[in-house]
Every structure is written in C-alpha cells, then in structure tokens.
Amino acid sequence: MGPVVKKTKAATEVTIAGLKFKNPVMTASGTFGYGAEFAPYMDLGRLGGIVVKGLSLYPRQGNPGPRIAETPCGMLNAIGLQNVGVDDFIERKLPLVRNAGTHIIANIFGETVEDYMEVARRLDGAEGVSALEVNISCPNVKKGGIVFGTDPQEAFKVVSAVRKSTSLPVITKLSPNVTDIKVMVRAAEDGGTDAVSLINTITGMVIDVERRRPVLATATGGLSGPAIRPIAVRMVWQAAQAASVPVIGMGGIMSARDALEFIIAGATAVQVGTASFIEPDAAVKVAEGLEEYLSKNETTVQDLIGSLRTA
C-alpha cells in the first residue's frame, strides 16, 4: 500500500446510518418517479440521493382523477400511491438508476404490518438499494383505517417489523398530522429506526364552489409545497431536539435558502419534493446553492446542522 493520504472531507458530505452522502440533498418520494425519468434534465450523480415513488407488495392503480389541485403556494394530491409494485421495481426500474452515482432509497408502504415486512424483505437483496424509507402515513386496514403514522403504538409495530425484515438502514417517514411529533420520533426510535424523515403531506381539501364538490375525487388530499414550509421547519426543529438518530427534513423546499432553514433547524439532510415538478432539476440547483453558501461562509454542512441559536 502507498502512503496514507488524508482526504479533506468535502464540505457538503454527511453520513446517515453509516451511509455517506456526497451532499445532503435528495429527492422526495413520489415527486421524482423511479429516478430515470429525470435523467434527461440533469446529471443524477449530482444528487445526494434519490428516494423513489412509494412501493407496495403488489402494483397499485391509484385513485380516480382529479388527483391534484393547486392551492395558494401549494398543491394537494391524492395519487393513491399508484406504483408498479416492488417486484417490477426491482426488475425493471432499479437497473436504470443503480449506476447513476447516487444513493437509491426505496420508499415502502403497506396496509398491514405484514405487507411492510414482505416489501422490506424483497428489497433486502436488491443490488443498488442503499436504504429503505418507511412511509407510515398509510391507513392500517386491520386497525379500521387509522393511519399508522398518527398512533405511536402502530408506528412502533410497523417500524420494528421492518427493522427485523431487512439489513438495510431504515428511515422512518413521519406524518405531520399529529399533535406531538416528538412522540412519533420516539416511537420510531423505539422501533429501531436509523433515521427519521419529515414531513409528509398535511391533509387538506379544496372545494369547487360552483359544483359544490371537492376538487379531488377522494375529497381530501395531501398538501405540499412552500405553503407548508413554516410548519415543516417547526416540526423538524422539534423532531431534531427529541431525536437521537439523524433527521431528514422536507416540506416546501424550493431553493438552497429553504434547505438551509431545515439544516440549521437540525436536519442532517433534506429532500426536495414538489419543486421538482416545477423545475425538474430543482434538487440539483438546491445542492449547488448550498455549496455556494458554504464556500461563501467558509463552513460545512456538518457545522450548520442544528446550529440554530434561540436564546
């Protein structure tokens, strides 16, 4: 072996559950397809990671339309978790991005704890999957449709079940539709999660006053975009104070400035969601803007994480 060269750690590098990310900017699940769709618009290798569309055990058709509605500085969606299913993902989608030079994180969900476990198991051996993100904002059919993510006991059950079903790092994605996010952070930690990510969308509704009907076919949907950013930043801050595992923040990030709010509030990494619909390469631009801020301020992401001064 040659002489040991001490490498200077890049200013943008972060580590979550043992995984090194070249920068802390990932794309959010459901807003970036299975990754390959965005290759024409950017170099995917510029991203810290790609979180793919939520995967279920079997393919899902999703909800009838209309599925989206614009709101002030935001949008509602009720896609209904349409996806190709975990097997088809592994067979046909994963090969397209596994060599893109970025971490591929599989977002998973189910209607029962067993569903979650089985999806996790099938992804365990899949070459090119770096981690699982467990979306617990789903109705638990066995518990009469209450959402896994709003009941700490159910959240604990699903997280610990996934934990046992995989050797991959587990990120638990939390729902913001709760009274106290800290309770949910603790439930996920008790379940053995390696990190938490938040926020998922906030339940909302838009009504067409001429037709006196909800705009969305499903009546309610999930609110995302800059409108929710102040709520997301607050929850990430609260979660980071309660958490002993790393926190991944998201909700309305449109620019590097927005991403910095989350990092300063305590997030180790961020995800860019709705912004990718408006500018396909939004996440890359966020990563670039972050680099600029770091070099201008001669600091590192590591030093910024949780650097908020509140006194």
Place this chain on the structure above:
Amino acid sequence: MGPVVKKTKAATEVTIAGLKFKNPVMTASGTFGYGAEFAPYMDLGRLGGIVVKGLSLYPRQGNPGPRIAETPCGMLNAIGLQNVGVDDFIERKLPLVRNAGTHIIANIFGETVEDYMEVARRLDGAEGVSALEVNISCPNVKKGGIVFGTDPQEAFKVVSAVRKSTSLPVITKLSPNVTDIKVMVRAAEDGGTDAVSLINTITGMVIDVERRRPVLATATGGLSGPAIRPIAVRMVWQAAQAASVPVIGMGGIMSARDALEFIIAGATAVQVGTASFIEPDAAVKVAEGLEEYLSKNETTVQDLIGSLRTA
C-alpha cells in the same frame, strides 16, 4: 295588534346559539383590534359580527419583537396575546362599538381554568357583548404548559368551567395542532359549548439563515393566511361531520369564494382574519360577494351550509 306580516328571511341570515346574524361573515379575533379601529374604513354595521382581540383577566404586554414574519402566502405571528385586559375592554373599548349595529363577540383566554372563569364572569353583565369565544390554544400553566386545546380532557374542563360562569352563548375556538379534530369537537360539546370555531393558527417557524436565528423572537409562531386554507377547510369539514352544534369556519379566507368553501363544507358562519390586514374592509367585501353569489344562484346561506356532495 295589526295583521301579521310574514317576513321573508334574508338569504344571508344565520342563527347560532339563538343569536341572529344578518350575514355569516365575522372578523376573526386578533385581526380586527377592538373593532373601533376599523370604523374609518367601513360601515361596521355591514358585518355579521366582530370578534375582538383575545381578552385576559389582566392586561398583557405581549412578546418581544420581531413578532411577525411573512411566509409563502401566509404570515407567522407571535403577538403573545397582548391586550388591555377585560376590565379596560369593558370600560373603554366596548362603548365604542356596542352600538355599531353588529354582534360583538368577546374572545377570552387564560393560563388557568380559574382565569377563564373570571374573565367570563366579568363579561357576563357587560352591555353589548353577544357571546364569548373561548380560545383554548393557550398553554395551561398548571399542567406544565401543555396547551388546553390539544388535550381533550383539559379542553373539556375549561369549556365546562366557562359554561358555568356565563349566561352568554359560548363558542369554543379549536386549535388545529391536533391529530383528530373530531375528538376536540366532542370534548367542547361535552363541556356544553354552543358552537365551535376553527381553525386557530398552525404552529410554524421561519429561520433567518444568515443570522442562524428564528425570525420571531419567540422562535415559533402561528401560521395564518391563504397558505393554510386547504387544511382549514378539511378540518371544518371533519368538525361539521362530528358536531351537533354549529361550526364557524376560518383560515385564509380572502374572498367570498373562499368563504363559500367553508360554508359548503359545513360552516354556519365564517371569520375573516389575516385578510383584514391587507384590505381593512376585506370582511365587508366577503359579505358583499356572498350576497352576489346567493342572488346569482338563487339560494340562501342556509341551503348552502354543508351542501358538499362527496359521492
């Protein structure tokens, strides 16, 4: 007595807890001062009602500044419930608006159940107060600062205590920072409330990334404005389905169209908040726009309430 003339009920008239409102448009607490401040900008008599700034037993100085921050399609505030106190209100503020030709509703709050009771008692005999609106989004000092409005048992206690302390109609103003709004509706009803109003602001945070400090001196504040409207409409819809008392809806109403969303979702009346900062006569414009819609569609508010078709 002369012959009985059958009066046609005005299309905009609604009744809540036995009180007749000439139209369903009120101003929201904390966004309309004590009412008189707006007299230069409009005929206050055009309003269905005025909900005054939250009143406490003693005057309160409020929080240090900065107290407000703009957000995408919204604003954060941490005023800290600054107010002149209930006695000064009765003595100096109420006389200025009691003959304005609209209902004056006193919004009240406290840090203990006893506070709430005493404020309610003092307002009981006050000439010109039509009803009380009980703001339960306040930290309960005796319960270690947890918010009355996020715990159904504490909410029940404060509502039933106020109920016993006044002969005025009681409206309970609910916090949106809860997992299940229906549980809170039921707690307020069990406490004997005559109506519920919602939503109060959603807790949020904005960070100044250059200074790495929260923009607000208190770190977090309450998010209001059009950004939160989809969340508010959803919660009002859920509340209306659970409630047997009338629901008063608010959150981001800027126009008559917005107000109609709430009414169609199940609100008997609405409140206009943040919009009054931008256009002082926003609430009157909402009332006028509502009249237009009703006459164009040859219908009444009564017929619109809860007319949402979801099947």
Place this chain on the structure above:
Amino acid sequence: MEIKAEIIHNDSMAKGYFKLGLACAVPEVRPGQFVMLRVSDGLDPLLRRPFGIYRTLGQTRGRTLGTRGSSSKSKGIEVLYRVVGKGTAILSGKRPGETLGVLGPLGNGFPDRAEGSNPVLVAGGMGIAPLYLLARRLGEGTLLFGARSKAETFLLKDFRGLGLKIKTATEDGSAGIKGLVTGLLENELTPESIVYACGPVGMLKAAAAISGKAGARCLVSLERSMACGIGVCLGCAVRAKAHKEEKENRFYKMVCSDGPVFPGEEIDWDLL
C-alpha cells in the same frame, strides 16, 4: 429542455384570446404536443400551465435569443390561449421582451396518418389550437369547428387556405349551422374517416361515440390539471379501459406522457 424564452409577441386576438410568441429553440414538434409555461417567477401560482403548441416559428421576430441546442428545427413557438383563471390572466399581462420558463415539447401528439384514411378534424372553441400543425401537415380533409357564437370564428382564420374544407356550427346559430359540432360530424363520417378531436370533454365523448358507431377511428386530445407534465407526479390520470394483454394492465393513463392524444375507444368515458 427547460428554456427561458423571450416573449416575441403577446397580442390580443379578440376579447380574452391571446397569441403568444416565444423565442426558444425547440426540437421538431409533432402536431398535438404541448409545453408547460411558468407564468410567474413567484410562488403563486405555483405550478406551470399546459398549452398546446399552435405552431413553430421559423424566424424569430424582434430580438433573437441565445438558446442552447443549435440542431433544433425552429427558433420559436406560438401558443394560443384564452384567459380563464389566475394563471392565464397573469400571462395576458406579459409584454414582449420579458422571459418565460418553457418546458417542452411534451407529450406524444397525434400519430402519423394511416394510408388512405380520410381526415376529419373536430374542434370545440379554443380546442382548435393544437390542431393547426396537424391541419397544415395533412393539407386535406375536413375541419368541423364548434363555437358558442360567431365571435369565436376568428380562430379559423389561419386554417383557411390549408386545403381543408371548413364547416362551422354555433350554439346560437350566428355562424354556420345552429347546434353542436358533433351534429356535423355524423354526416361527415365513413369507415375510412379518421377523426382528430380537441375540445370540451362532452364533445370528445360524443365524437368518440359517433366515430365508433360509424366504424371510424377517433383520436382525442384530452386536458387535465397537471403538476409536472413529464409523467412523474401521476396527477393527470384518466381512466382507460383495462387491457388484459398489457404488461402493467393499468387502469390509468397519464395525459401528459401517455397522451395528450388517445384513441377514443381507450378512454373509459364514464369513469374519466
């Protein structure tokens, strides 16, 4: 593919109707493709708006713009639009020299014409816009135009002289026959006809049904609220009739990436 395009012109054609010229180098455009326009740099309205490409501009008028991709076939595009809400209202206030974000061309557009087929274009109001490039390419056949009244027939101006017979129906009878454009369609069809339709959904449904009865092919261009325009948000779903032979057996098709043009018989019009 995301281009900042300078506005060449943005002229009112009639009350509420505008013709927008954008200087942007675009690859070859197929008739029926569309672009997503960002009407504001701000956050409200948040989403881009979809508009059919009316035509491509060979020469940019006004100032030219340094765009990337020099192998492109045209130097700009034109969009016709009607002001219906917030986004189009903002768009109508833009002036030449300002720039707009353009994403596109997107979608699949109309398929190439089958040998020996006899084209019948059916347009409802503003739905005529995505048919101009098609009409020019076809150079023959029939265009059936439906409108509320004579006031909208200015939309036909560019179509005259392209070699198509034009027939008009107006709801108030102020131009052409009085009635719906689908009424005209019934008399026009033979089994050799191929129908290209764009307009309100009721019209499209009727056109598909009438074509089906006559044994003619029918291609419809659909509209749906869109967030991304590139097939990833899954927001613009329409219900398709399930095909057992298809691998994924999807009920839902995405208007932006599977369409916006679909064979009429593929759409489940009752569950749309």
Place this chain on the structure above:
Amino acid sequence: MEIKAEIIHNDSMAKGYFKLGLACAVPEVRPGQFVMLRVSDGLDPLLRRPFGIYRTLGQTRGRTLGTRGSSSKSKGIEVLYRVVGKGTAILSGKRPGETLGVLGPLGNGFPDRAEGSNPVLVAGGMGIAPLYLLARRLGEGTLLFGARSKAETFLLKDFRGLGLKIKTATEDGSAGIKGLVTGLLENELTPESIVYACGPVGMLKAAAAISGKAGARCLVSLERSMACGIGVCLGCAVRAKAHKEEKENRFYKMVCSDGPVFPGEEIDWDLL
C-alpha cells in the same frame, strides 16, 4: 383611505434605487408619515410594504385618475425605494399606467418644531427619504448624511437649495469625511439642537445616545416588519421604557400607530 393609485412614474435613480410617483388624492401629509403599498394583486407576497412619503405631488403628470375625496391637498405622492427583497423587486418592475393599492398616509410623523430649536437632520442611506418633506418645511438647519460611498450621494440632490447646510460622511471616504455620520453629529450639537434621525437601527441608537449626552432632543424614525400599518395586528412592536404615569403602562409601542417617529429616550434600545 385604501386607494387604487395609478403609477405616474417608476424611474431608476441609480442601480437598485427607484422613484415612484403615484396619482392619489391624499389628505395633508405630515413629514415622516408613510404608506402601505400592495405590490402584487396575487397572494405572494401577501402583505403590503411600508414606505415613507418622500413628497407630495401638486400636479399629476401623465394621465389623471378619478380618485375620491376632492378636498385633498395634493394629487399624488412620491416614494423613494431601494430594492432589497421580493416585494421591492416586484415593485421595480411596475410601469406607468399600472395601478397599485395604497393605504395611507399612516403614522404620526415628526412633531411640530419647538420654538427656538436648532434642527439637525441625520440620515443613513435610504433613511433620507422620510426627511425630505421635513427639510422642506424647516428650510434651515443642518443635514448630516451617511452613506457607504459616493455612489449614494445622488440621494442628496433634491435637498440642495432647501436652505440646509449639508455634510456627508461615507464609510469608504469617497465623499465627505471618512467614517460614520454619527461622528459628524457629535460636533454639531448644542442643547438647543433638535435631532431628526432616520436610518439603520445602530445609527439611530448612537444618535439618541449622542443627543442625550449633549442635552439635545432626538426624534428617531423606526422601521419594523408590518402586517397592517394601522395599529391592529400588534406585529410592529418595539420595546419602550415603561412610564409609570401612563395609564396602560405599556412596554411595547407600535411603530405604525404610535410612531414611526419616537423620542429617542423613549425606546429601550437594548431590548428593541
């Protein structure tokens, strides 16, 4: 008091500095009063922006506008502003003929000058704007102007010939003395002086302290984020020194309705 005012002019004075003329009939304006401008009809940015009234316009140039209130003393107002963020950027893109919502005049402005007092105006950069009407009314005294560099001294142009002595300090020494404007102030004061200051908060604090030491009165014009501008949101609070004799004994004063001008000694600069 909410008026839709037509823009008469919106001219760049220097890079990032603009002079905005608005056709709106306003009642008599006191020096130091301000207006709240709505820079967008949309929802983002949501809140109005506060700007000092630079001067009133006797005659409207360009088209005149039918405004209400015919007993008003002037036909328009002018505002000077610097582009610092989203709202001012949008404002700088507005053109003559467009309309803006104007709320005002608001606030109390500067109190009438006391007999025999000797006025000293202290301005930091753009803080000079609310002092123009005052300078014109006073017609004598001294204006101390602080800026980063000579580039900002164009702001002094309108002040020449009003009868005030003008002294300048720049941080880089490119015009006047090198240093802070508060350095000039120390040499200028007598106990008969009355200081009118507008600019960054550090400058105001120093001006208040220096004036206090010299036994001179000091009036400062403060800036604070505002939602309503009319004293009802309670958002623009500044910490005042508590006065036992005052009925409400309020710690907090509202910049919009109690100010924006305050006696320097009333402000608790450490808790501001």
